[in-house]
Amino acid sequence: MKELLELFLAFARIGGLTFGGGYAMLPMLQREVVENKGWATEAELMDYYAVGQCIPGVIAVNTAVFVGNKVKGLIGAIAASLGVVAPSLVIIVAIAAFIQSFSELEIVQNAFAGIRVAVCVLIFTAVVKLFKKAIIDKFTFALFAVVFLLSIFVDVSPIIFVVAAAVLGIIVHVFFLKGGKAK
Amino acid sequence: MIYLQLFWEFFKVGLFTVGGGLASLPFLYDISDKFGWYTHAQLADMIAISESTPGPIGINMATYVGFTSAGIIGSVLATLGFIIPSIIIVSIVSGFLKKFSENKFVKGAFYGLRAVSVALICAALVSVVKISLINIPLFQETGAVLDLISIPGIILAAACYFILKKWNPHPVFVLGGSAVVGILLGFVGLI
Structure with a gap:
């Protein structure tokens, strides 16, 4: 029971402090799930993100279900995903009921201009940690570079990258690697 | 019975939204056309607010549309409908991964997936830098x-x-x- 409550509260903190979509919650996830609670490793977190991309649902909830499931099975998954949506319910209902022109308020716009700068830095420091763990040889670097450039300059669905990377990863790992790294 | 309809419509949105909250937008326009619970202009306002408040955008949208359509109960039901497909599908996938985590094909897939995951996050970082x-x-x-x-x-x-x-x-x-x-x-x- 204590663990379920912890899952709910940790993911409520993550949901309530995510500004601007699933990727922005990475720094919060690293802090709460990996560093504070030890529920998953950095590598597992990356796996959840990658798989969470290409199955139905939003990334935030998918990641919550993965972590909850690992810690406490189905009931853990339910606790974590309810946690991640709870702040949205409270905040949005409050805004919808009371403040019609919320996003036009000057104070809100200024606060968010500041918050977006912090989000850049937080994502940057989070992704540096992941980079060291995921980009381990020439193949993974090439894959990283191609997907990074394509997703900036071409409007391609991430699902295509994810599926292609899984297939390429299997081919390289199974046929060209013998327990070591690609040449 | 608007509550049941809301739940069911958002269950379907959750089932077909792949790759982030904004992918749910076409479905939300579709619901507006089909049921008239809210207008397109209202939806545009809801998107702006969902993007500028804490929480995942997809969840904020579901909550907001649910509230506009049918009050607090509507917002809870829309949100639950939206996340239940995730809970079911991810739980199944997660069980599969646990069972086959030592399999060389699964290991190979993740060897490639981790690199792409980092690349996609870097691309997302670029788009935040552009606006901030x-x-x-x-x-x-x-x-x-x-x-x-x-x-x-x-x-x-x-x-x-x-x-x-x-x-x-x-x-x-x-x-x-x-x-x-x-x-x-x-x-x-x-x-």
């Missing part, structure tokens, strides 16, 4: 390179980075501090 640290419209107008980069933004970013490296505080303090700086300095006019 870089002023492309002003640069196009004046042509001065100094106008391309927001100096106050860069200074704030450097301060955040330094604080994170030196004390490693919880991200909430960096976010809160930056919000206060943004309000005190009137950041919208500066960027």
Whole structure:
């Protein structure tokens, strides 16, 4: 029971402090799930993100279900995903009921201009940690570079990258690697 | 029975939204056309607010549309409908991964997937940098390179980075501090 409550509260903190979509919650996830609670490793977190991309649902909830499931099975998954949506319910209902022109308020716009700068830095420091763990040889670097450039300059669905990377990863790992790294 | 309909419609949205909250938009327009619970103009306002409040955008949208359509119960039912497909599908996938985590095909897939995951996050970072640290419209107008980069933004970013490296505080303090700086300095006019 204590663990379920912890899952709910940790993911409520993550949901309530995510500004601007699933990727922005990475720094919060690293802090709460990996560093504070030890529920998953950095590598597992990356796996959840990658798989969470290409199955139905939003990334935030998918990641919550993965972590909850690992810690406490189905009931853990339910606790974590309810946690991640709870702040949205409270905040949005409050805004919808009371403040019609919320996003036009000057104070809100200024606060968010500041918050977006912090989000850049937080994502940057989070992704540096992941980079060291995921980009381990020439193949993974090439894959990283191609997907990074394509997703900036071409409007391609991430699902295509994810599926292609899984297939390429299997081919390289199974046929060209013998327990070591690609040449 | 609007409650049941809301739940069912958002269950379907959850089932077919792949790759992030904004992918749910076409379905939300579709629901508006089909049931008339809200107008397209209302939906545009809801998107703006969902993007500028905490929480995943997809969840914020479901909550907001649910509330506009049928009050608090509507918002709870729409949100639950939206996340239940995730809970079912991810639980199944997660069980599969646990069972086959030592399989060489699964290992190979993740070897490639991790690299892509990092690349996609870097691309997302670029799009946040574009709206928060870089002023492309002003640069196009004046042509001065100094106008391309927001100096106050860069200074704030450097301060955040330094604080994170030196004390490693919880991200909430960096976010809160930056919000206060943004309000005190009137950041919208500066960027």
